[in-house]
Amino acid sequence: MTDRRTELAANLARVEERIASACAAAGRPREGVTLIVVTKTYPASDVRILADLGVRQVAENRDQDAAPKAAECADLPLSWHFVGQLQTNKVRSVASYADIVQSVDRGRLVDALSTAAVRGGRELGCLIQVAFDAEAGERSGRGGVAPDGVEALADAVAEAQGLRLDGLMTVAPLAGPYAGDPRASFDRLMEISTRLRATHPAATMVSAGMSADLEDAVAAGATHVRVGTAVLGVRPRLR
Ligand SMILES: *Cc1c(COP(=O)(O)O)cnc(C)c1O
DSSP: OHHHHHHHHHHHHHHHHHHHHHHHHHTOOGGGOEEEEEOTTSOHHHHHHHHHTTOOEEEESOHHHHHHHHHHTTTSOOEEEEOSOOOGGGHHHHHHHOSEEEEEOSHHHHHHHHHHHHHHTOOEEEEEEEOTTSOTTOBOTTSOBOGGGHHHHHHHHHHSTTEEEEEEEEOOOSSSTTTTOHHHHHHHHHHHHHHHHHHOTTOOEEEOOOTTTHHHHHHHTOSEEEESHHHHOSOSSOO
């Protein structure tokens, strides 16, 4: 559908403008922020159009949808990010197409990802997902580890065969002290990132910001924003 192409091109241009303005307002170079388009619930045909429009980073959150989509798009010059809660029984599949798993939040997952990466002969980038709505020592029901668990998990990833520690990810929390204040949660993520980079200098990625709050993320210093709705439209089903 050429109409779809026109629509996606217009949406992408608007998002690009938002990122560029946010960078300018923050005094940051535009190249300091990478757009990842979250293509979950949308078909491989949209991914193909996006790739043709210059998108190079896409993200998915469910292996059942992502695996066939990535296979259909294997000829495209795309990096695939996995951003959803990840069960260990899906790890082998995800590790076969994902370049970066952004939702690493527990030791068991680190072990499973490492085993799968080694078995598949691939190196997997990993981001520790930080949850600001989780109690100390706990994980969030929406995925992610409380800030006090980041260091140990980061060390585990850095020591695991087949894995590469790339940085941190968060989703603005709906509960807890930062609910309703995405900027404050992103600022806090940046502080944790600064601390992490003291011991893991290569872990420079900071993935934060979605359609509704990408400006806050860019202002805080995010290196990657994950945008779905603003590029592809409102998703038919809530996930
Ligand atoms: C769906 C999703 C996004 C994109 O959200 P939009 O509001 O559609 O831009 C970003 N990150 C994660 C982890 C997601 O699941």
